[in-house]
Amino acid sequence: xxxxxxYCGSSGGNQPLYAQxxxxxxxxxxxxxxxxxxxxxxxxxxxAVADAxxxxxxxVVGVIPKFLADKELAHxxxxxxxxxxTMHQRKLLMADLAEGFVAMPGGFGTLExxxxxxxxxxxxxxxxxxxxxxxxxxxxxxxALLDHMVGQALLRDExxxxxxxxxxxxxxxxxxxxxxxxxLEKWLDENKV
Numbered sequence: 001x002x003x004x005x006x007y008c009g010s011s012g013g014n015q016p017l018y019a020q021x022x023x024x025x026x027x028x029x030x031x032x033x034x035x036x037x038x039x040x041x042x043x044x045x046x047x048a049v050a051d052a053x054x055x056x057x058x059x060v061v062g063v064i065p066k067f068l069a070d071k072e073l074a075h076x077x078x079x080x081x082x083x084x085x086t087m088h089q090r091k092l093l094m095a096d097l098a099e100g101f102v103a104m105p106g107g108f109g110t111l112e113x114x115x116x117x118x119x120x121x122x123x124x125x126x127x128x129x130x131x132x133x134x135x136x137x138x139x140x141x142x143x144a145l146l147d148h149m150v151g152q153a154l155l156r157d158e159x160x161x162x163x164x165x166x167x168x169x170x171x172x173x174x175x176x177x178x179x180x181x182x183x184l185e186k187w188l189d190e191n192k193v
Contacts, residue, residue, distance in 0.1 A: 001129070001177055003035035003061075005098035007113040008045040009106035018105045021135045022048035024169045025104065030058025032173065037098045039090070040064030040082070042075035045104060050075050061097055063090050091116065095126070100176045102131045105138045122159050127181035131164040131172045139165070158182060 012019050026049040029036050036053045039046050040062030053060050054077055062078040065087055074081060084090050091113060095101075103114040120126050132139050143165065149155035164179065166172040 001034065001099045003037050003098050004029060004100045004102055004173075004176070005037040005094045005117075006046075006049050006102050006104060007039075007106060007110045008049060008104035009110060010039070010041050010044040010046050011107075012044050012048070013105055015105075015136060017136050018045055018138075019048045021133060021169065022104060023052040025049050025102070025133065026052025026054075026058065027056045028169045028173060029053050030056035033058075034173075035059040035061060035097075037061045037063070037094050039094075039109075040074055040078065041068070042073045042077070045106065047073075047075065049104070050078065054078075063093050063097070065090050095120070098128070100129045100131070100179075102133055102172065102176075103139075104133045105135055111142075118163060121162055121181070124183075129164055129176035129179035129181075130162060131166070131176050133169065133172055134165050134167050136167075 006025060008022060022045040026036060030053045036050065036058060038050060041047055041064060042050065050060050059079045061080045062075050063082045063084060064074050065084050069083055082093060084093060095117060101117045103110055117130050121130060146155065146160055150157050150160050164172065164175045166175060
């Protein structure tokens with residue numbers, strides 16, 4: 001794994017720990033020589049992770065659509081900044097550039113990006129690790145929902161286990177580096193759950 005896409009909020013949230021962990025992520029990526037691929041903004045948690053990676057000498061690749069470049073204040077200090085036409089192009093280019101994915105605290109966009117790459121992995125479209133940095137229990141309700149989906153036989157436990165998780169930046173990146181995708185058959189016959 002040489003590059004990691006980080007999905008996180010373009011706002012900072014109301015907990016200082018979110019920004020602290022975004023900075024820790026950026027610094028740790030740089031320390032490990034991993035390229036940060038992210039949404040290209042210079043504000044909120046996105047800006048915090050990018051600034052920290054750059055400050056630690058890391059390589060940062062931003063991908064931002066034209067219509068958000070002004071709203072999210074495109075980060076002109078990135079090692080590379082790709083300005084694309086649409087959100088779909090942004091997500092596809094980020095997925096192509098990244099060899100792993102991490103969701104940190106964020107909103108609708110963060111969840112949408114997380115679930116898209118999880119679904120692509122479930123369908124066998126990639127074998128890249130997908131992680132959740134569960135800062136201060138931020139994602140506990142989501143993890144409980146996923147477990148509920150497994151309990152209701154709407155999500156296979158094998159697929160649920162594809163989402164790596166930790167509250168620790170180094171532990172999460174270690175788990176992602178060690179990740180080997182399980183070859184799971186998505187399509188089930190009527191005799192399988």
